[in-house]
Amino acid sequence: MKLALYLPNFRDKVTVRELEDLTALAEDLDFDSVWTLDRIIVPETSDTQEMQYSFGMIEGFPKGLPVSSRGEFLQGMPLIPWLAAKTSKVRIGMSVIDTPYRAPGVLAAELATIDHLSGGRLNVAVGSGWMPEEFAAASASHLFPKRHKHVRETLEIMQGIWTNDVFEYHGEFADFQRSGFGAKPVQKPHPPIFFSGLKDAKRSAARIAKYGLSGWIGIQDSPEDIRRWRTEIQRELEALDTPRSVDDLEISSMIWFVVTDQEMDQSPLGKGTNLLVGSQAQITDQLKRYREAGLTMPFLWPPFQDVPVAKTLDDMKRLKEEILPKIEAM
Numbered sequence: 001m002k003l004a005l006y007l008p009n010f011r012d013k014v015t016v017r018e019l020e021d022l023t024a025l026a027e028d029l030d031f032d033s034v035w036t037l038d039r040i041i042v043p044e045t046s047d048t049q050e051m052q053y054s055f056g057m058i059e060g061f062p063k064g065l066p067v068s069s070r071g072e073f074l075q076g077m078p079l080i081p082w083l084a085a086k087t088s089k090v091r092i093g094m095s096v097i098d099t100p101y102r103a104p105g106v107l108a109a110e111l112a113t114i115d116h117l118s119g120g121r122l123n124v125a126v127g128s129g130w131m132p133e134e135f136a137a138a139s140a141s142h143l144f145p146k147r148h149k150h151v152r153e154t155l156e157i158m159q160g161i162w163t164n165d166v167f168e169y170h171g172e173f174a175d176f177q178r179s180g181f182g183a184k185p186v187q188k189p190h191p192p193i194f195f196s197g198l199k200d201a202k203r204s205a206a207r208i209a210k211y212g213l214s215g216w217i218g219i220q221d222s223p224e225d226i227r228r229w230r231t232e233i234q235r236e237l238e239a240l241d242t243p244r245s246v247d248d249l250e251i252s253s254m255i256w257f258v259v260t261d262q263e264m265d266q267s268p269l270g271k272g273t274n275l276l277v278g279s280q281a282q283i284t285d286q287l288k289r290y291r292e293a294g295l296t297m298p299f300l301w302p303p304f305q306d307v308p309v310a311k312t313l314d315d316m317k318r319l320k321e322e323i324l325p326k327i328e329a330m
Contacts, residue, residue, distance in 0.1 A: 001287065001327060002032035002297040003320070006095065006254055008312075009079060010037045011304055012071035018309040019079070022302075023086055025313055029320040032297060033091035033123060034083055036076035038098050042069040043133040056219060057130045060270045066304035084118035093123035095217055095254065095299065096196040100129055100150045101138040104157040104174050109181040111191065112162060120186035124158070125194035125217055126151055143173070155193070155211045162190040194250070201229070205236030208244050215250035215297075220271040223286070223293035226251060230294045250296050257300040258307055259283060259315040259323075276300070280323060287327050 005026040007019050026034050042065050045051050049064040067073055076094045083092040099107070115122040128147040129135065135144045143150050153171045160167040161181045168178040185191055192214035195207060207213055218229065234246040257276045264278040266286075276283055276298065290298065300319070302312040 001291050001295070001324070002250075003029075003324070004033045004035060004252065004297050004299045005031055005316070006299045006301040007034060007036050007079070008302045008304070008309070009074040009076055010039045010067055011073055012068050014072070014074060014309075016074070019074070020086060021313060022309060022316075023083060023090075025316055027087050027090050029316060031090055031320075033093065034087070035093050035095045035123075035125075035299060036079045036083070038076045038094050038096060038101075039065075039067075039073065039134075040075070040101065041134050041137045042067050042071060042073070043131075043137075044069040045133070052132050053130060058219070058271050060272060080122075081114050081117050084114055084121070087118075087121075089121075091121045091123050092118055093125055093194070096125040096127035096194070098129035098134075099126050099154040100135065100140045100143040100147050102154075104154040105161065105169075105176065105179075105181060107154065108158040108161040111158070112181070112183055112185045115185040115187060115191055116183060120191075122185070122187070122191045123194060123215075124191045125196060125215070126154060127196040146172070149173075151195075152207075155207075158193075159190060159211065192250075194252070201232035202236045204233050205240060208233070208249070209237065209240050209242035212244075213249070215252060217299070218253035220255055220273070220275060221253040221295075222268070222273065222275060223289040223295070226253065226290065226295045227293040246294075251294055252297045252299055253295060254299040254301045256303050257298075257315065257319075258303060258311070259318050277303075280318065283319070284323050284326050287323065288330055291327060 008014055023034050046064040047069050049062050051063040054063050055061040055065055080092055080094055111124055128151050132144055135141050150173050153173050157169050157174055162185050166178045166180050194215035194217050195213050196217040230246050237244055255276045260279055263282055264274045266274045266278055
């Protein structure tokens, strides 16, 4: 089982030094990858739980974010090239890049440069976004109703730019003549592409088959959720004329992670369940269940508040040095 660290850049207060310490430890502990979070704004209506939709459009979550509108969170995109400079082994990325906030051609060219800065260690994860208030702040309100189509066009443009000397595209959101966009990515044919936010297994399978996607990223998925997703996506892939299999994918999920001294209540509460918040024994048992269900890489997600970075650093060491060996020995 690979380990990924989800940096807590989205917090009321976080320092660059704290992110640097977490990243350095992830590299020292041979984590697979380090990821940032894409969050451009927190609307003031979030503070009073009056946003248009619940967090992530997830049922059971409040209509507010766990970070204050006056919080001093850091943007995820500028941190990716910073991670490239600060590391030499771990893979890097942002989970997920909300494509409607970026021009596809510009995004493709900039990501190719970041792949060079990292020596070919970039993962690219894409999603459609979910918050109308954030679309407005990004001057992209007109894209909200068509955000899923924007993801598809972005995938086609990125792959076209990355694999052709010159490339043209004539779509709804981008329309340009044959042009060169500079250096191609170090990774061939291009960096691995992960996707997130798809609730429909049929649509997921179609994108895997059409675009050769490399990974799936969920959020707070239980072992049962992982097993169900794998089964449904595989069934849809088998219905297509494609050699792709769910076994080709990196199956990941962003999961809150804290090692506690006492056992925690892990009763099912949907996405709010303490899936990887608990005693060392509880987390060991849960990771075993995840591995059996087909989760290949958990994204360890420090909670938004109440857990200092120093605690997360200790938890990362315990996981790698004490918990993971027990998983691997099972």
